[in-house]
């Protein structure tokens with residue numbers, strides 16, 4: 001990068017807030033995807049919305065691209081800078097600015113870490129309900145830019161449902177203030193929702209007003225050994241017909257085996273089954289507990305569940321959650337090829353069976369790990385690299401098999417990315433889930449908000465127009 005440009009960046013954020021050393025470029029240039037080499041030109045750390053605005057204006061003037069960087073926990077390469085971009089890291093913009101108990105809203109800078117907001121809410125006797133294993137490092141700006149989901153979607157919805165307002169800097173450097181905490185606002189297009197899930201391609205989020213929920217009462221966890229994947233649907237329906245639940249997750253015996261071994265956790269109960277469901281509910285009192293026990297018994301009587309356990313304390317509930325939440329981290333050492341796919345909830349068993357057959361038939365030597373948010377129709381398919389296969393050959397073979405997996409996704413009218421975003425990794429497969437006409441509309445929107453294509457270019461789709 002030209003010296004004059006580095007000087008211009010330093011004039012905006014301060015000289016010690018522009019990094020160009022190799023270690024920083026490697027660190028801030030990538031997210032949790034390890035398939036693409038990072039190659040940014042510089043990393044900048046703005047301290048205010050106005051500085052972000054000035055950076056985007058400079059990018060327009062000097063025709064360079066910017067990539068937003070939060071906690072970089074993404075799994076689709078949305079925050080990877082591999083084309084000489086300038087990375088805008090939001091780490092310094094990490095303050096909680098305001099709180100209203102009556103509105104149950106909190107105004108945050110984008111670099112606030114998810115767990116920081118969760119803790120803040122708890123200190124106020126409230127609850128920030130979007131939760132996932134990476135909440136200790138993921139930042140709110142990134143969560144909103146990817147519309148992060150996680151483990152409580154069945155009860156609380158996605159990140160989108162908690163964004164009550166935002167300030168965003170568009171690709172021309174204009175600052176838009178959207179919705180301002182209003183519950184009702186029927187004044188035309190709700191632009192806020194365009195920026196949510198846009199993966200930094202339409203704007204840089206510089207402030208967020210997030211809603212908070214009432215604190216849950218005594219979250220209690222059941223882990224059930226399922227007779228079959230089909231049985232999971234009867235279990236889900238019976239729970240939902242009889243009591244409110246706050247999570248309905250699943251994992252396979254293979255996933256459980258890895259977590260038990262790696263984390264030294266005991267098997268939850270004696271009987272091993274191919275698949276397990278993890279269900280969470282609020283123990284609001286005796287009636288809730290009786291209802292849960294009655295449903296549990298019914299599921300056993302019907303033969304849908306072969307064995308199971310229920311937490312008797314907070315620490316037991318936390319340990320049962322670890323069987324599900326620690327899977328992603330545990331299998332990361334096997335260089336997994338990841339798929340984050342969804343279909344309508346009722347279609348999950350048939351879909352999973354079909355995809356499992358496709359992958360197993362083509363690659364009988366690859367280990368397939370299934371887990372995910374079955375209550376949302378979202379399954380994570382991780383294919384583990386055999387020790388004796390090199391990384392490039394493995395990923396190449398997986399890319400081949402992806403075409404068959406995504407053909408099944410299309411047949412089931414599903415999504416090639418349920419909650420991890422498209423980024424760079426799922427870009428080649430976007431057309432399996434979105435029509436040509438839809439993609440054309442998305443490109444037109446990109447043109448409206450970022451005519452010079454300076455914001456995270458090449459993510460989600462390639463903009464035809466040149467920079």
Ligand SMILES: O=C(O)CC[C@@H](O)C(=O)O
Nearest residue numbers: 133328338372380381382
């Ligand atoms: O690593 C994965 O495939 C999924 C990660 C995350 O979305 C989860 O649900 O644990």
Ligand SMILES: [Zn+2]
Nearest residue numbers: 150372380419
């Ligand atoms: Zn997930």
